[in-house]
Amino acid sequence: RCYENASSQDVCQAPLITAATCVQGGDDPCDGNSACEYDSTAGGYRCLARQTAGQACTGDTDCAANLYCDTVGSDTCVGVKAEAQVCTRAAECAAGLECRANDAGNQNICRGLSSAGEACQNIGDCEPGLDCRLDETGTRTVCRGASPAGERCESTADCASGLDCRYDDAQTEQVCRPVSGQGEGCESELDCAAGLECRTDPATFRDTCQGPAAAGEPCSDEDDCNAGLQCLYDPADGRNECRTLAGLGDACTSDGECGAGLRCRDLSEDGNTVCTDLLDPGSPCTDDGECLSGYCDEYCGTEPDAVDYEICDGL
Numbered sequence: 001r002c003y004e005n006a007s008s009q010d011v012c013q014a015p016l017i018t019a020a021t022c023v024q025g026g027d028d029p030c031d032g033n034s035a036c037e038y039d040s041t042a043g044g045y046r047c048l049a050r051q052t053a054g055q056a057c058t059g060d061t062d063c064a065a066n067l068y069c070d071t072v073g074s075d076t077c078v079g080v081k082a083e084a085q086v087c088t089r090a091a092e093c094a095a096g097l098e099c100r101a102n103d104a105g106n107q108n109i110c111r112g113l114s115s116a117g118e119a120c121q122n123i124g125d126c127e128p129g130l131d132c133r134l135d136e137t138g139t140r141t142v143c144r145g146a147s148p149a150g151e152r153c154e155s156t157a158d159c160a161s162g163l164d165c166r167y168d169d170a171q172t173e174q175v176c177r178p179v180s181g182q183g184e185g186c187e188s189e190l191d192c193a194a195g196l197e198c199r200t201d202p203a204t205f206r207d208t209c210q211g212p213a214a215a216g217e218p219c220s221d222e223d224d225c226n227a228g229l230q231c232l233y234d235p236a237d238g239r240n241e242c243r244t245l246a247g248l249g250d251a252c253t254s255d256g257e258c259g260a261g262l263r264c265r266d267l268s269e270d271g272n273t274v275c276t277d278l279l280d281p282g283s284p285c286t287d288d289g290e291c292l293s294g295y296c297d298e299y300c301g302t303e304p305d306a307v308d309y310e311i312c313d314g315l
């Protein structure tokens with residue numbers, strides 16, 4: 001072990017036996033059966049024998065190795081306790097054991113590291129590779145390894161590789177889950193498989209993983225729909241649906257329903273609007289056939305430098 005010698009240097013040396021000269025300070029250089037204390041007879045510090053079993057003591061350091069001071073009973077040195085024996089503090093337990101609650105949680109005993117499923121108070125109580133957290137019932141802490149899919153969790157760190165911790169589909173408790181597929185619950189896009197996004201289902205108002213919606217499927221906005229589709233209100237179904245853009249001559253209710261370059265207008269003045277490429281009044285034109293009114297009239301400028309041009313006349 002590493003100790004400080006008489007020259008105040010740290011040196012590696014074997015523990016000193018009883019009666020050997022020692023230097024007090026730092027770790028005790030004496031073996032477990034003696035302690036570095038002042039010897040008034042010799043006039044210096046020596047390894048003086050510790051008390052043996054049955055001898056009087058005031059603290060654990062008074063006792064030799066594998067003994068502790070029974071300060072609540074006989075005030076004598078007694079042997080350390082084996083595994084599973086009742087204890088009140090760690091010094092009462094044999095080497096490699098600690099004093100903590102048994103699995104029932106109602107009594108402290110000398111015990112080693114806990115294995116999977118055994119009670120614990122912190123991660124230091126558990127065997128390597130295990131951590132201390134609530135069991136499946138959520139009523140007590142036990143040593144556990146990484147949780148598989150479906151088991152309850154408090155954070156993603158509790159879960160096996162490839163799983164994350166989030167609420168189950170019933171939204172009742174957090175469990176370890178793989179990425180969600182089509183229609184399965186989610187909290188963010190990170191919860192969803194590739195190609196899916198987390199959004200509110202218009203039918204159930206739940207957040208689920210969904211791919212792009214096809215024509216006729218419900219939607220909340222245009223981002224929900226496949227390419228080339230728009231999210232438009234369908235009065236027949238009373239909801240927004242992904243729909244193809246209307247072509248030339250197709251019925252419409254607004255410009256947004258019409259394809260590129262088309263506008264939604266009433267051509268017959270009967271209230272039935274269709275998508276058209278005809279120009280609104282006031283639009284520049286070159287021919288009557290380009291205008292909704294059927295008239296492309298010359299517009300005369302009034303300024304000295306104004307240029308005459310043609311626009312669609314009003315109806």
